Amino acid sequence: VFNKTGECLYGIFQREKLIGIGGLNEDPYTENNKIGRVRRFYIAKEYRRKGLGRLLLVRILSDAKKYFNIVVLNTDTEQGDKFYTSGGFVKGKKYVGASHYLNLYKRM
Numbered sequence: 001v002f003n004k005t006g007e008c009l010y011g012i013f014q015r016e017k018l019i020g021i022g023g024l025n026e027d028p029y030t031e032n033n034k035i036g037r038v039r040r041f042y043i044a045k046e047y048r049r050k051g052l053g054r055l056l057l058v059r060i061l062s063d064a065k066k067y068f069n070i071v072v073l074n075t076d077t078e079q080g081d082k083f084y085t086s087g088g089f090v091k092g093k094k095y096v097g098a099s100h101y102l103n104l105y106k107r108m
Contacts, residue, residue: 006067
């Protein structure tokens, strides 16, 4: 729903066409409210590899630093794995329901 403290949802538009979307929620798989989860992250195929995904991820993580210590996500594609690990995420099953995680304090 993206309505709790620290949650956000962004869209990238070209004119009136939505070409990218991504959000941040409290991680529903834990009671630790300092863990955020990247959700609904998608860039339309014809707009990929143009820096838009990175721009969106940087914006989401910038917001996340204000409220969360850890950000997790789940991806099951090789393309997603490469994208997130290149952005600093660690691949691992350390957190329930997550394929990747990022300690925001280790990034600084």
